[in-house]
Amino acid sequence: MTARSQNDRVVPPSGAPATLTSFTAGAMTFLAVFALALALASGRLAERWASALDRTATIRISAPDDQIAMQTKAVLDILATTPGIESSRAQTPDEQRKLLEPWFGPDLPLTDLPLPQLIEVIEATEGYDSEGLKQRLSAEAPGAVLDDHTRWRKPMAEAASRLRLLGYLSILLIGAAMAAMITLAANAALSANAQVIKVLRLVGAKDSYIARAFVRRFTLRAAAGSAVGALAGTIGVALLPAQDAAGGFLTGLGFTGAGWLLPFLLPLLAGGVAFAATRQAAFTTLRRLT
């Protein structure tokens, strides 16, 4: 018999509290995997929206066919003289067809449709006065509407980063709830073994020796339960439909690259939480009991 297994045997098997610890760690980690996936996906989304849409705007010109060309030129002229605009460019019919293809198919007779002309605007770092530009446009090209994205981009990017925050907050809460449950379970095990602890103290066991028997047990139980939860959660995430080209939010909920390893850090974390919680509980109980 090794010294270590002998040391663990001085405390009888912990039964229900130990089982509760494994189960709690497993269930909590399962949830944490999804919270982690959510946080990472929201983070990616927030970044993409913030950076890709940053500094771009669109001007849409809807006008009778014979006026489109004229108004387009007028708008481009205005843009060329507006401070804070880096560049602007009218989209070619080809580009417009590409834009619409996912919705209407490749054989769209573009010329037969009363489509608005789109102009891409790229803003300089210092930015432009969007109200002033809108006024000039309505005066000189009545069919032009400035869509500066920020109207919908900002709340979306904000929502995404808020979602990321919520994801991380969930992981924290899950960790705290797990710590509380394991503390409770450890306290139950310690109280159930009050007699054992008393005998151990009487024969000269140090607190750290007695605590170690409990801490080791609960740490291992939590880490093992958590490993099962992490595996199950990761499989769950992997079974979600693959991320499509459009990068829609729900389909983008997987992990990417090395991110797939992150869920497997959770058992280490759970073990650490269990270690700290049980140790704290053990030393408190030992001082109370003997």
Next chain:
Amino acid sequence: MLPQIRATGVAFTVISFENAAYSYGGGELLSDISLRLAPGSFHFLTGPSGSGKSTFLKLCYAELAPTAGSLTLFDRDVRSLSRDDVALTRRRIGVVHQDCQFLDHLPLAANVALPLTVAGRTSAPSDLSDLLGWVGLGQLAEAKPPSLSGGERQRAALARAIIMGPDVILADEPTGNLDWEMSLRLLTLLVELNRMGKTILVATHDLNLIRQAKPQLAARVLRISKRRIQLAGADL
């Protein structure tokens, strides 16, 4: 030969009470105790049931602390001992408790070896079985404590108390559940241990045992009466 430092040096005491008292919610149980147990001494402690014999022993192994006065164990004030110090002190004091508690989930042999286990030491299996054989429990090494008789538990407790080779042995009614023959055997062991230099304190109300011991060694008899501990006369 190496010089006997302790014999020639400053007076060394194992257990020393000075004007110590112990009281609890119900009042003062032990008052004004001044007592020194010198290394190698042998004491009996007698007194009526409920007079505080077990309480006195608990003070001696730092389970309780005096509520007044001072108590030093191995020349250290018990109040200055940390929890770890208490644990280390108990490794030098073998105790046979009156209620003989064991770890019920471990076999007898593991229970007897427990002081070694918690101290991070291992026992030679032959030493352990010799010891169990000596207290007459060789056949019961694998038995679980709840299945043992009262006398078997007391013998096991004695084996556990001496396995560490402690400097001091405190025994609380160690013959309470033993027949006369086994009591004598236990007394012989205690006498032997005392000859090896161990300090021994036995709480007992078995006056026959004390009489039996007297011719074998220079034992002193302490008696608790009216909350005080006095040296008993030769009237036993």
